[in-house]
Amino acid sequence: MTTQLFRKIFRIGFFLSALVFSASVLADTPELIRALQSGEHIALMRHSIAPGTGDPSNMRIGDCSTQRNLSDGGRVQAGEIGQTLRASGLTEARLVSSQWCRCLETARLLSIGEVEELAFLNSLIAYRGQNAEMTAGLRHWVSEQDLSTPTILVTHSVNIGALIGSYPREGEIILARRTESSDLIIVGSIQP
Numbered sequence: 001m002t003t004q005l006f007r008k009i010f011r012i013g014f015f016l017s018a019l020v021f022s023a024s025v026l027a028d029t030p031e032l033i034r035a036l037q038s039g040e041h042i043a044l045m046r047h048s049i050a051p052g053t054g055d056p057s058n059m060r061i062g063d064c065s066t067q068r069n070l071s072d073g074g075r076v077q078a079g080e081i082g083q084t085l086r087a088s089g090l091t092e093a094r095l096v097s098s099q100w101c102r103c104l105e106t107a108r109l110l111s112i113g114e115v116e117e118l119a120f121l122n123s124l125i126a127y128r129g130q131n132a133e134m135t136a137g138l139r140h141w142v143s144e145q146d147l148s149t150p151t152i153l154v155t156h157s158v159n160i161g162a163l164i165g166s167y168p169r170e171g172e173i174i175l176a177r178r179t180e181s182s183d184l185i186i187v188g189s190i191q192p
Contacts, residue, residue, distance in 0.1 A: 032175045032188050033088040036150045041177050043152040044160045046168040049074030050102040064101035077171045077192055078109035085112055093150040098122050107154040121155040135162045143182035
C-alpha cells in the first residue's frame with residue numbers, strides 16, 4: 001500500500017469516526033433531557049466561553065465591570081445551547097446560578113426559565129480556605145431539592161469538580177443522578 005493511499009484511507013476513517021461520534025452525542029441529548037425530566041437527576045453546567053482565567057483582584061459580586069465576562073462567542077454559545085435544549089424537549093427548567101456575571105448571563109441566555117442566585121455556586125477560587133465548607137453546603141442543598149422540575153445549576157468548573165470529580169469544558173452540561181443517599185452519579189454530558 002502506498003503512503004498516499006494509506007493517508008486517504010486514514011482521513012476517510014477519521015472523518016467517518018468523527019461523524020459517528022457527533023451523531024452519538026446528538027442522539028444522547030434527548031435521552032439525557034428525558035432523564036433530567038424524571039425527577040431523579042440534576043444538571044451541572046459550566047458557564048459559556050469567558051476568555052482568561054480567574055477574576056481581577058478588585059472583583060465584586062453584582063459589578064460585572066470587575067469580573068471576567070462572556071465573550072460574544074460565549075453569548076452565542078449559551079443561546080445555541082438553549083436552542084439545543086429546547087429542540088430536545090426541555091422548554092422550561094429551574095435555573096440556579098452562581099452570582100458571577102458570566103454564570104448569570106449564561107443561565108439567562110438559555111431562555112428556559114427564570115434565574116435564581118445561589119451563593120454555594122460562587123467560584124471556589126474566590127473563597128480559598130472555605131472550599132470544603134461551600135461544597136458541603138452545596139451537596140446538602142442539592143440533597144434537599146425537589147427535582148420534579150428539571151433543575152440546572154450554572155456554575156464554575158472548579159465547583160463542579162469539587163462536587164462530582166469531573167471538570168467540564170465551557171458550556172458543557174453534566175447530568176448526574178441523585179441517589180437515595182444523596183450521592184451524585186454522572187450519567188452523561190451534553191457538549192456545547
